[in-house]
Amino acid sequence: MNKRTITIIAILLALLFVGSLIWGVTTKNKLEANYTEKSSEAEQLTLLRDNLMKSVDSLDQAFQEVSGENAQLQGELTTAQETAQAALYDMRRAQKARKNDNDVAYEMRKQIEDLMNVRSMLETSITELTEENKDLRQRNVVLRQDLSTAKTEAYESNKKVDNLSRLNESIEADLERMTLGNFKATAIQVDLLRKNGSNTANANRARRIAVSFDLTDVPSEFLGVRPIFLVLTDESSTPVISENPVRAKSIVNGAEKDIIALEGRDVNLERNQRISFTHELSDKLDEGFYRAEIYTDIGMLGSAKVQLR
Incomplete structure (x- = not known):
């Protein structure tokens, strides 16, 4: 291996080392920056989580309160419905009773009219009977006189009947004697x-x-x-x-x-x-x-x- 080659290798290694160093520093900076960012984000997320937990607690408490109010309102609604049904029943019964009262009143008016007519008829009849009784009393006086006369005549008639009976008996006896045996x-x-x-x-x-x-x-x-x-x-x-x-x-x-x-x-x-x-x-x-x-x-x-x- 020659010197040039070694030099090139050395340069390359140096370049490689420098590049690695630059990359390492850059990566470190990025990591540190990311860490810082992540830390900040984590803190924000933590804060958000804590706020959300408080909100959830508040919402849970509100839900519990609302649930209680809802149950109370539900009971009040049921009571109100029952009250409304009772009121409706009472209203219908009152309407029916009023109709019945109207019918009863109509019948009573009819009965009152009939009774008034009957009273009028009775008053007329009483007046007529009063006059008739007056006439009958007068006729009764005449009849008493006639009765007295009739009794006298009856007495005379009875005497005549007795006489006729005796005469009839005499005739029967005579007729019996007149037969030819x-x-x-x-x-x-x-x-x-x-x-x-x-x-x-x-x-x-x-x-x-x-x-x-x-x-x-x-x-x-x-x-x-x-x-x-x-x-x-x-x-x-x-x-x-x-x-x-x-x-x-x-x-x-x-x-x-x-x-x-x-x-x-x-x-x-x-x-x-x-x-x-x-x-x-x-x-x-x-x-x-x-x-x-x-x-x-x-x-x-x-x-x-x-x-x-």
Whole structure:
């Protein structure tokens, strides 16, 4: 190796050393500068960290306070909601009650109007009844007088009825004596008939009279053809006269008696037989008792009563 080469190597090494030294110094300066910068940044970061930690602590405390307030507010909100619901319920109930009150008031007004109308009607009725009672009192006085008169008349009528009863009993006895003993009518039936043939007891509707009777065990001396007469009398024994009355004579109690009959006809008398008469009435009969009497030429065969109302 030559000197030049060594010199070059030496120069190169020197240059290399100088370069290394420069680089080292530069790097050191940079590192120191970076360290200083990093240190300053670290300090700033530390300060920032400390501030952030304080902020976090403050925020945490604020969060805790806010959380507490939030829970309180949440409770107050719930209470407020419940209060609002209760108020709404009360309001609806009040509205419903008011509607019901309105309905009740309407019904009450109707009832009051009805009661007022009823009161007016009652007052009118009371006035009318007062007048009617006044009239009735006056009529009552008249009726009392009429009643007194009617009692007197009733007493007189009772006396007449008693007299008629005694007269009727006497007539019954006389009629019994007037019959011919064994030759008499039995099972006498008297019916008053309407136009259509049905029975009636109404004096205004009686249009005909039907009389039937039995003759049984007729004695031999009375058999054969004999006249039979139907006589109708009223309560006073006065004969009812038809448009074509049948006038005849009969022997009663051994004496001749004139009779006025509704009908009369000749009948061939047998030992036992039933005989019927049906006669159309010329005039309407009055109310009262009537007697149908059966006669023959030699006496009275029997009689029966009928009543019209």
